[in-house]
Amino acid sequence: MQESSRMTECQQLWGRWTTQFNCIYDDPKVAHLMKTRVGQYLSGHPFLALTVLLFSVMAALPVGLFLTFALVTFVVSAVAFVFFEVFLLFVGGLCLLCVLSGLAFVSVLVASIFNVSYITISNTLNYYNTRRTKGGKVCGKEKGCETSTAKETE
Numbered sequence: 789m790q791e792s793s794r795m796t797e798c799q800q801l802w803g804r805w806t807t808q809f810n811c812i813y814d815d816p817k818v819a820h821l822m823k824t825r826v827g828q829y830l831s832g833h834p835f836l837a838l839t840v841l842l843f844s845v846m847a848a849l850p851v852g853l854f855l856t857f858a859l860v861t862f863v864v865s866a867v868a869f870v871f872f873e874v875f876l877l878f879v880g881g882l883c884l885l886c887v888l889s890g891l892a893f894v895s896v897l898v899a900s901i902f903n904v905s906y907i908t909i910s911n912t913l914n915y916y917n918t919r920r921t922k923g924g925k926v927c928g929k930e931k932g933c934e935t936s937t938a939k940e941t942e
Contacts, residue, residue, distance in 0.1 A: 812818055823828045830837035 813822065822831060830840065
């Protein structure tokens with residue numbers, strides 16, 4: 789009695805599997821695949837077909853994880869590159885600001901030195917030039933004017 793019930797269960801299971809396979813074979817994509825050489829070869833070699841199916845199903849997870857890892861790595865490296873570029877631009881901008889500030893300070897310092905030198909030399913020359921000329925005339929030994937303060941004291 790148990791054997792007959794087991795046979796009936798196996799026949800029912802086989803019938804369900806056959807129904808499922810027929811539904812799968814009726815799908816247009818599967819029907820197109822089964823018309824190709826690979827599909828016909830796999831249909832003639834069910835062990836190889838099962839092996840390919842199991843390999844495909846089992847390889848889906850590692851391949852998916854690898855693609856996820858690659859995508860995350862790409863996104864993180866792109867974001868890190870952007871942040872690194874921003875950091876480098878910030879540091880470069882600070883360096884440029886320091887250099888320009890130093891140049892401005894040196895420019896003001898050099899301009900101040902030149903202006904002080906110009907004013908000092910100009911005033912000194914004007915002082916000696918006015919002492920040397922009296923009333924728009926150049927005084928010298930020929931005209932009898934004294935040209936230095938040392939001669940005035942004598």
